[in-house]
Amino acid sequence: MEYEVVIGLEVHVQLRTASKIFCRCANRFGAEPNALVCAVCLGYPGTLPTLNREAVDQALRLAVALGCEIPSRSVFARKNYFYADLPKGYQISQFDQPLALRGRLALHDAGVEVPIARMHLEEDAGKLLHEAPGGGVLRGSSLVDHNRCGVPLVEIVTDPALRSAAQAQEYLQVLHQVLRYTDTSDANMEEGSLRCDANVSLRRPGAARLGTKVEVKNLNSFRNVARAIEHETHRQALVLDSGAEVQQETRSFDAASGTTRTLRGKEEAHDYRYFPEPDLPPLLVDEDRVRRLRGELPELPWTRWTRFAEQYGLREDLARQLCAQREVADYFEAVVAEGAATGAAGGAWAQNAANWTMTEVLKELNARGEGIESAVEPTRLAALLGMVARAELSQAAAKEVLAAIWGSEEEPSAATRRLGLGQVQDADRLEEWIAEVLAANPGPVEQLAAGEQKVAGFLVGQVMKLSQGRADPKLTRERLLSSVART
DSSP states (O other), X not given: OOOEEEEEEEEEEEOOOSBOSSSSSBOOSSOOTTOSOOXXXXXXXXXXXXXXXXXXXXXXXXXXXXXXXXXXXXXXXXXXXXXXXXXXXXXXXXXXXXXXXXXXXXXTTXXXXXXXXXEEEEEOXXXXXXXXXXXXXXXXXXXXXXXXXXXXXXXXXEOSOBOSHHHHHHHHHHHHHHHHHHTSOOOOTTTTSEEEEEEEEEEOTTOSSOOOOXXXXXXXXXXXXXXXXXXXXXXXXXXXXXXXXXXOEEEEEETTTTEEEEEEEOOOGGGGTXXXXXXXXXXXXXXXXHHHHHXXXXXXXXXXXXXXXXXXXXXXXXXXXXXXXXXXXXHHHHHHHXXXXXXXXXXXXXXXXXXXXXXXXXHHHHHHTOOGGGSOOHHHHHHHHHHHHTTSSOHHHHHHHHHHHTTSOXXXXXXXXXXXXXXXXXXXXXXXXXXXXXHHOHHHHHHHHTTOTTHHHHHHHHHHHHTTTOBOHHHHHHHHHHHHHHO
């Protein structure tokens, strides 16, 4: 039978602060287990939390970027539940009076705007390890690493407004861009800085009432979010088609098999016995603070790619690819600025800089397993592209030069001379190559002489091959046509 899938996402984001949300312990990934803990984040009796101002500012900055309404007053609450990685027996979170409400995030590919119901601050729990350090088997037991206890989180909750796995994946990818652009989180899903729970339900098309929702917990990659939703949609459809009812529950996703499995019955808010946190006063946010943070926001990805398309004449898809990572967009603009400083300007220059950034530069970085900060400096890439624009170097030769200067301080012009890759414009040398090619290809020469211009490209290509890409293609074509005309 046909069903409409209804999806809401709950995304947990670790904020990029130096210390935890209620104590001075370092907020850092990768330390030895239980090395970054104190009496406060372990919940020892008699300790009191102190709110981290920078965590609040980062959460507010993100709320502004997502177009949220920010109430002047929000309240922390205790969320009570027992679990081995929660030493206090409760989590300090926000419940009925969150930090921000009613935001939105536009999805370009899907052509929809996803409403964000709320965003609230909370502390993270610890982490359960189900294998021994080094990968050994733990029989009948688990280990607890409390380093993550007290790490500042924001939870971003959408309305049940997503209608496909593809939309859910795009939402996460765009949100990831916003987090990186605002520098509020490293958003590293592999390290747990960005974690997603998906609430999935099915209903008949046109039905007003939502179906029974199932929560799929702790999805750790964009693709796995989509895979989990696709499987859960299929599973629930089979249940409904059989005449049974979908049970409200929490499930986990097994990436190896691509299936979900039952974890526990789904909790409701009353199961957590929320009550106001007695050790923290209400959080008051004045308009001046919000105005200051709004003024400090960087250019966000959708604004930036629109400007790239308009200012540099780039295709929208190329502009969006450049802006997917803030650091890559910064690198591209630095190359353009270096070119402009030497007199290079216009859409063709920017287009070439964009193409080289997205192909040759990123290809070299991927091969080396490095980030954009390790790329050849924008000054030297601009100098290399300038040599290509002046026909001093072919595109193919320029790629060799780029690989040669990577990781060194050598200038492109020096590398070109050292490697003997400069583009040849010498008339005598060109005539020698052309004569050799014409002699070796009498058939195509006769076709060209008879007016079949399409074979000119073949012959020019043979000259480029013979010259190992060093012949100036424009001059080569001119002189080849002239030579054939004289025969």
